[in-house]
Amino acid sequence: AQKITQTQPGMFVQEKEAVTLDCTYDTSDQSYGLFWYKQPSSGEMIFLIYQGSYDEQNATEGRYSLNFQKARKSANLVISASQLGDSAMYFCAMMTGTASKLTFGTGTRLQVTL
């Protein structure tokens, strides 16, 4: 079975600061992918970043980077230089080589303040 855990229900960060959203995962598969999605109040799900289990370097996409620590089974999302528009719900998700579905965590609500 695969499981994603996001332990921070809510986070606050000041504009222009960096913030780390935590995500731990559990799977016995060697091949898996980790994903982060953003859901603003408007409701759509926006893909942010992907990390494969065999990728040697941490993924980066603009202001988003994924701090992948395989031994600790963690895949934290780092947002640099936070903007007001970053206020949203953030979901960590995993897909494994033996299960083609994407399993989501419970999400972290990020609020960016002035």
Place this chain on the structure above:
Amino acid sequence: DSGVTQTPKHLITATGQRVTLRCSPRSGDLSVYWYQQSLDQGLQFLIQYYNGEERAKGNILERFSAQQFPDLHSELNLSSLELGDSALYFCASSVGGGGQALSGANVLTFGAGSRLTVL
């Protein structure tokens, strides 16, 4: 615009009724996924189709059914609706179908969702 089209955007109906939600995947994507998002249960995987065939099944109720057509669009049918079926239903598509060869081709692109309210 993500390229994944879902209709209708909003739907209000009564208990016991039946509704159909429609999804057109991004051009070139072969996989379609259906998810249900409710306040108490979060994002729940319902079902996945890949190139017309069912690939994976999640917590989909027997009252719910889905299919993917030859043109790759998909429909999710919800019948004998109950109050608890009120939720946001997402369709997502991807190029890949999951499985061993995981890569960026398995990134799911989501539609804007269909918000179902059962009264």
